[in-house]
Amino acid sequence: MTYFLLIIGAMFVNNFVLCQFLGCCPFLGVSKKTDTALGMGLAVIFVMGIASVFTWLVQKLLVAAGIEYLQTIAFILVIAALVQLVELVLKKFMPSLYSALGVYLPLITTNCAVLGVAILNIQSYGIASAESLLLSFLNGVFSGAGFTIAILLLAGIRERMDLNSVPKPFRGFPITLIAASIMSLAFTAFSGMIS
Amino acid sequence: MKKARPNRELKMDVRGKSKIVANGILSSNPVFRLVLGMCPTLAISTSAFNGLGMGVAATVVLVCSNALVSLLRKVIPDKVRIPAYVLIIATFVTLVEMLLRKFVPALYDALGIYLPLIVVNCIILARAEAFASTNKVGDSVLDGLGMGLGFTLALVLLGVIREFLGSGTFFVGSFGEAEFGLTLGSLPDYSMSVFVLPAGGFLTLGLVMAAINALSDKAAAKRDAKHEEEGKMIDERVREHVEGELAALQSAEAEGAGASEADAAVRNGGDGAGEDEK
Numbered sequence: 001m002t003y004f005l006l007i008i009g010a011m012f013v014n015n016f017v018l019c020q021f022l023g024c025c026p027f028l029g030v031s032k033k034t035d036t037a038l039g040m041g042l043a044v045i046f047v048m049g050i051a052s053v054f055t056w057l058v059q060k061l062l063v064a065a066g067i068e069y070l071q072t073i074a075f076i077l078v079i080a081a082l083v084q085l086v087e088l089v090l091k092k093f094m095p096s097l098y099s100a101l102g103v104y105l106p107l108i109t110t111n112c113a114v115l116g117v118a119i120l121n122i123q124s125y126g127i128a129s130a131e132s133l134l135l136s137f138l139n140g141v142f143s144g145a146g147f148t149i150a151i152l153l154l155a156g157i158r159e160r161m162d163l164n165s166v167p168k169p170f171r172g173f174p175i176t177l178i179a180a181s182i183m184s185l186a187f188t189a190f191s192g193m194i195s
Numbered sequence: 196m197k198k199a200r201p202n203r204e205l206k207m208d209v210r211g212k213s214k215i216v217a218n219g220i221l222s223s224n225p226v227f228r229l230v231l232g233m234c235p236t237l238a239i240s241t242s243a244f245n246g247l248g249m250g251v252a253a254t255v256v257l258v259c260s261n262a263l264v265s266l267l268r269k270v271i272p273d274k275v276r277i278p279a280y281v282l283i284i285a286t287f288v289t290l291v292e293m294l295l296r297k298f299v300p301a302l303y304d305a306l307g308i309y310l311p312l313i314v315v316n317c318i319i320l321a322r323a324e325a326f327a328s329t330n331k332v333g334d335s336v337l338d339g340l341g342m343g344l345g346f347t348l349a350l351v352l353l354g355v356i357r358e359f360l361g362s363g364t365f366f367v368g369s370f371g372e373a374e375f376g377l378t379l380g381s382l383p384d385y386s387m388s389v390f391v392l393p394a395g396g397f398l399t400l401g402l403v404m405a406a407i408n409a410l411s412d413k414a415a416a417k418r419d420a421k422h423e424e425e426g427k428m429i430d431e432r433v434r435e436h437v438e439g440e441l442a443a444l445q446s447a448e449a450e451g452a453g454a455s456e457a458d459a460a461v462r463n464g465g466d467g468a469g470e471d472e473k
Contacts, residue, residue: 019393024233025317069293072311073285080278109281112234112315119308169409170401173230177401184394 003138010142013193016113017150018184023113027151028176030104037155041148043104045141047086048117051079052140053133055118060127075118083109117143150187154180212337219341225318226349226400227407232318235309236350237396241361244368246354248302249309250347252295254340256287257319261339263287264327271328280323281314288313301368318346357399361390 016022023044030040055075062068087105090098108114121136157179166175225231232253239249263283264271271279292310295303303310313319322342327335358364363382368375389395 021234021238021393021396022312024237025231028230028233069289072289072292072314073282076281076285076314077278080281109277110315110317110320112312115315116308116312119311123308167405169405169412171408174401174405174408177397177404181394181397181401184392184397185389188392188394 006135006138007142008193010139011146011149012187012190014143015146015150015187015190016116016143017147018180018187019191020116022116023111023147026104026107026111027147027154028173028180030107031151031155031158031176034152034155034159036104037151038148039100040104040107041144041151042100043108044111044113044147045144047079047083047105047108048114048144048147049137049141050086051082051114051118052121052136054078054082056121056127056133056136059122063127071119071122072115075115079114079118080109113143113147150183153183157183212334215334215337216341216344219338219343220345220348224345224349225342226346227404229318229321231321232316232346234312235316236346236353237393237400238309239306240350240353240357240396240399241391242305242358242364242368243351243354243366245302245305246350247347247368248295248299249306250343250350252291252306252310253313253316253319253346254343255291256284256313257322257343257346258336258339259287260284260319261322261327261335262332264323265330265332265335268328276328277320277324280320280328284319284323285314318342353396353399353403356403357390357395360387360399361392361395362386362388 014020017024017027026040026044031037055078058074058078059068059071062070062074083105087098090105117140121139125132125135125139127133154176158176161175161179170178219225223229226233226236235249235253240246260280260283264280267279267283288311291313292303295306295310322338326338330338355365358367359379363379363384363386365377365379366375367378387395390399
């Protein structure tokens with residue numbers, strides 16, 4: 001049951017983009033078409049899952065060495081290295097997935113959702129037990145899934161919106177932001193579902 | 196005239212430098228124009244004071260990292276430049292984090308997770324990559340300052356609007372012992388809390404951006420109209436000039452009709468000669 005609640009919580013109640021404002025740049029920047037949005041979403045799920053595990057391990061090392069204040073630097077380095085590594089491995093062993101994720105992989109390094117999930121995991125689950133590792137991993141994967149849902153929905157809306165005549169000052173980002181606002185309003189309805 | 200020259204050059208230089216700063220604040224404002232750094236913009240602008248704090252923190256990081264990146268621009272190899280920039284930025288973010296925790300703990304708590312996330316604020320990396328890596332230290336610092344001020348301005352603007360509508364207060368905050376800010380009568384009782392929620396953040400930013408677009412469109416239209424008028428005046432002058440020339444030409448032709456006939460004869464002769472040669 002804990003896991004079920006965690007999954008629902010990560011995907012809907014605390015949706016990364018619409019409720020916590022993490023990963024807004026790709027959310028607004030890569031949401032013009034549904035297929036690119038899906039590619040970005042999958043890449044984010046992938047990297048967030050792996051990053052959650054690795055940053056958990058790194059935090060354990062940092063605490064053992066007594067240098068927790070280096071958390072930010074260590075995490076961002078681990079994430080950057082990880083993204084590079086994932087890119088290499090995928091290129092070698094899964095070229096089809098690699099070409100599907102394409103240019104989105106390197107972009108993820110500067111996606112604040114990845115660093116955000118790493119820091120939030122440590123804050124909320126700690127590094128005490130093996131269970132916290134599993135919880136961190138699940139939180140990473142399903143927060144990524146929440147991101148994918150949000151970006152896919154927005155991309156769908158934007159594709160339809162291209163066909164409508166929008167007042168000139170609203171064209172481009174303003175109307176996208178307003179659409180996101182209405183989506184966010186809908187997601188606010190989930191809050192309070194899990195206390 | 197000659198004496199004034201160095202002075203003028205200096206003035207031009209000052210204008211160029213201030214242009215770098217103004218560029219970040221107005222024409223390529225990172226939030227409203229470049230649409231960078233959306234996460235902290237939307238998340239932190241729930242109150243003007245938080246916006247100001249976030250803006251100042253980001254500006255400090257931006258100026259420092261721009262300076263260091265610019266100093267090291269010839270040392271950092273091209274291939275590892277992004278990780279190097281990220282490392283530089285992360286160092287300054289950690290410093291700012293420690294300073295805030297010590298001196299402004301209220302703000303440290305309010306900024307929460309978004310403080311370490313300055314590392315991945317695209318504005319900072321974008322300026323390191325686009326400006327500091329190819330420009331001199333002084334210019335890079337000014338660029339950082341301009342972009343930082345533009346970011347701060349945007350955050351404070353959004354913060355003021357959202358705080359007023361969402362909590363009915365104006366610039367409430369505390370710095371150390373001092374508390375300040377205005378609570379506007381019984382307005383907090385009638386506040387629309389949606390504006391402090393994420394939905395209100397998206398909405399406010401969208402509306403402000405649309406307003407700015409409309410204003411700048413209007414300004415551009417005005418400028419175009421002015422240009423058109425100037426263009427008309429130039430057209431008029433050109434027409435007058437051409438008409439004058441034409442009139443002069445016509446009178447000249449009328450005077451020397453005989454001469455032109457002679458010209459034509461010469462031309463015919465020339466043609467004939469050409470044919471002969473063939």
